[in-house]
Amino acid sequence: MIGNVVHFTMGVLVVVKMQSGPSxxxxxxxxxxxxxxxxxxxxxxxxxxxxxxx
Incomplete structure (x- = not known):
C-alpha cells in the first residue's frame, strides 16, 4: 500500500524533472x-x- 504511494510520488518527481529541460x-x-x-x-x-x- 505505502509502496504504491511512493511509486506515484517518485514517478511524478522524475517526470517533472525530465520536463524541466529545454525540450x-x-x-x-x-x-x-x-x-x-x-x-x-x-x-x-x-x-x-x-x-x-x-
Whole structure:
C-alpha cells in the first residue's frame, strides 16, 4: 500500500524533472499532470476512512 504511494510520488518527481529541460512537449506535460492526478487520488483513497455505512 505505502509502496504504491511512493511509486506515484517518485514517478511524478522524475517526470517533472525530465520536463524541466529545454525540450519539453505539451503532450508530455499533460501526461505528467494526469499521473499527478492519479497519484493524488490514490493517496486520498488509501489514507482516508470511508466512514460508517449504517
Amino acid at each position: 519539453s512537449l505539451a503532450a508530455q506535460w499533460s501526461l505528467a499532470g494526469m499521473y499527478l492526478v492519479f497519484a493524488v487520488l490514490f493517496g486520498y483513497v488509501t489514507f482516508t476512512h470511508p466512514g460508517k455505512s449504517a
